[in-house]
Amino acid sequence: MEHATQQLGPTLVHSAGYLWLIPLFPAIGAVINSLLGIRIQRTLGKKWNHGIAIAMMTLSFLTALRAFAQMLALPGNERFLQNTLWNMLTAGQLRFDLAFALDPLSMMMVLIITFIGTLIHVFSTGYMAEEPDYWRFFAYLNLFVFAMLLLVMGDNFAVMFFGWEGVGLASYLLISFWYTDIEKAKAGMKAFVVNRFGDFGFILGLFLLFWSLGGIWEPRHDARSVSYVPEIGYKANASAANPFESTGPRSADVHGHAIPLGPTMNFRELRDQVVIESTGVGERLRHQTLWGVALLTLVGMLMFVGAMGKSAQLPLYVWLPDAMAGPTPVSALIHAATMVTAGVYMVARLSYLYAMSPTAMGWVATIGVLTAFFAATIGFFQYDIKKVLAYSTVSQLGIMFIGVGVGAYWAGTYHLLTHAFFKATLFLGSGSVILGCHHEQDMRKMGGLKKLMPVTAATYLVATWAIAGFPWASGFYSKDEILFKAFTQRGMELFGTPAPWLGPAIFVLGILAATGTSFYMFRSYYMTFTGHYRGGEGHAEEHGEDPHAAHAAPHHVGHGDPQDDHAAHGHSAPAAAHGQVAHMAHALDAVHAAPAHDDGHGGGHDDHGAHGGSPHESPRSITWVLVTLAAGAVLTSLLGIPLLWSGHAPILEHWLAPALPAEVTFLHTSHATEWLFQGMGVAAAAIGWFFAMKLFKDGKSRVPHDLKHRFFGFWTLVYNKYYVDEAYHAIVIRPALFLAAFLSWFDQHVIDWIVNFAGWLARFFAAFDDAIDKYVVDGAVNGLGGLTREGGRLFRRIQTGRIQTYLYGAAFGSLLVVLLNFLFR
């Protein structure tokens, strides 16, 4: 690893007092819709629910654009907008501000989130139109965007972590949105719990980083630290003679800028400390070890565990396919475009840390490529269109991690951008298909939809083209850049052992994954959109099976207010109200159509009753979004035209350069090699496409069927996702349950026995003590009392009350005295 040739300066900050508005708007929308949403929906109608949500998203997007404009006007190395609201917590050297920051990297993320987020809100108005809990959906969606914006805009780890947990919560709420279906509720819980595992790693990494940054800590006997003296003296700090006494942060002076040193949770301060060599922090971090492992490596690996959970990497990816239980717009926004890329964003944000540890880089890239390959193979044989896309997302996230792992940070981030667009298109396209086919997700029951849903088919094809990696659509540029950079990266290490072969190996697996991606994506396209429609007419029964419909129906019936409840409308007075007898037979179709009238999106729905159960194109709110996103999937390619083609660095690389200060060296290669690699990328895509077309186009070929029966064992293995869920069940859940049962037994039999024994012992001693009390202490007291009483009884006889008796006593007493006087003279 070489160091920067020129000395990097500290981050120059421009304040922008309005940044807090960007996350505020969705928060307002979430609050309004969650507190008042149900009343708004009842009294004013659903259009107000989504009206508020979309308005807030649009305002947020416009504010982000304003920030973008301000940033564009600044010189490249000063593009850093910062906005501190207030101090949340100060404890010793730990200091958290509620602060937002935008640099080119988070700017890109914010634009993706607000733009695609707005579009998906619009899409949801069409997709969720029949949903009785409409307000809840938009409240959650806005909540998610709020949390995601906190995640990417946080100026320090604390705000980022709030967002990190917030998106987890929103994801949980949205996956189990139809919570009456136990499977969907379970999927939500699974996502939440698996993410907790990752978050645990993340937070450990965070603590370790904070700890390692502290200049003043006693080295443990087993932790070795290089004696640390910053080369440049601390800035005048009143009583800085003894660093133990000074409470304020120490700072080093670089180019006249004070750079605070010491533990920090602030990204900017961390970057300044680590990147600027004269502070000595980077050098120290590199040589610090803990239990024989470089501390930096440990930090990087642990933080990546967090990314594994959030971004669905091996082995914590299992929640993402199940997360498809949520509504499709959620899958598009959260589980494809934004939330799952949080891990990639985090690695890119901390690129300067990862770049210093070849082992951490190797770890990230290896996990990435394994995930990419593994998930791609599962995608081959899935029949559920959303499951295909889910595994594809896992696979693409793996590719992004290859990018940020091998040090091609801008390329990984670029793939994040392009993936956000084409995968959102694909998911929303699948949503449109699912809506059109009346909540059918099985591709075997689709086919031939190209004629019935032309816009959906076209946009799906464009997005497939992009993800497969053909030139002129965005996926090609990002994926090839990543794989090429992986091939030319020779400096990575695998658990401390130099592994120059790792880069090429990653390239080989990655290109195989890319081929697979192309294959299964075109397979899904051909199965869904070409050939004949295989759905049949038996929709009434299917709706009975469909969990969504099964859930929706009782809800509709149970709703008491006929004023806005369209389903109740459709059930109670169908023919008279709509003049469409067919609605009686296809109750759910009525559910589709009625809100569409209400929303004014239902242009294509008026003849709904005529074609009954056959698929239909989605309303304009959906197709319009699809077209916009598909255009985005193509146009984002302009941001990444490689150096080789245009003669200057890609726009996005140039844009992101100030935010990604890590210096990673790659092998220098000739132009011919680069052309070769681009050719290989295209060839991979073409091979995948060719086989998919041969096997699945129009659904005519019998080969897939024959192959399936030829290799039935292998097919079953892959179809069941390599039994990973079952393996989890056997390896994690069963032992956990067994442990729980054992501990329960242990508790009941051993702990309880000990407690009972102690209780018995106490009772025994109490009884003993009681006896002592009763017979010894009480006996003494009673004895004394009795003695007094008996004595009294005895002596009261003397007290006769007669003077003469007393006189006897006196006389005898006197006599006695006289006698004694004589006796003892």
Add this chain to the structure above:
Amino acid sequence: MIPTLSHFLAIAALLFALGLFTVLTRRNAVAVLMGVELMLNGANVNLVAFNKFMVGGLTGQAFTLFVVVLAAAEAAVGLAIVLSIFHTFKTIDVRAADLMRE
């Protein structure tokens, strides 16, 4: 036979003892009072005898006169008490007056 101090003292002791005996044994309250007079007079004999044989002068006789006067007063108070006892208990038997037990 010339009487000596011891003769007087013996008479005095006899008188005192008889008085004491009367006080201790008689049940009639008036008799008890009479016993008290006897005891006082026994003491008077002592006073006069010691004055005559041991000291000289008239101190003993003066004391005796005081005692006689005192005895008269005592008898008056005593008889009043006896009357009160009689009022209360309808008897002058001293055994009845046992209220000091209470």
